[in-house]
Amino acid sequence: MQVLRTTSENNDFQNLVKKLDAYLTEIDGEDHAFYDQYNKIDLLKNCIVIFEDEKPVACGAIKAIDDNTMEVKRMFTLPDYRGKGFAGTVLKELEIWAKELGYEKTVLET
Secondary structure (H helix, E strand, O other): OEEEEEOOOOHHHHHHHHHHHHHHHHHHHHHHHHHHOOOOOOOOOEEEEEEEOOEEEEEEEEEEOOOOEEEEEEEEEOHHHOOOOHHHHHHHHHHHHHHHOOOOEEEEOO
């Protein structure tokens, strides 16, 4: 497993987010347009992509809410790789990164 710190300009991150959006469109149904407005990825500076055998399989990002708090955003694991700990690794790496940046806490809203 490899962990890449990147930005939302990374093609692997963008491709995983497209798959996340397709999944959310399906499960959100008619409410998707409302939720989608909060899920833009432009200008995300702190993104993680997890690779398994050089294949991007999971992602997540953090974005500052205020001077002390970052929000976890755009977490996704490909369906075939779920249940193998990738989401936990993404979350752990994002929390470490937030701490390195001087933030005291991270929050996840769903």
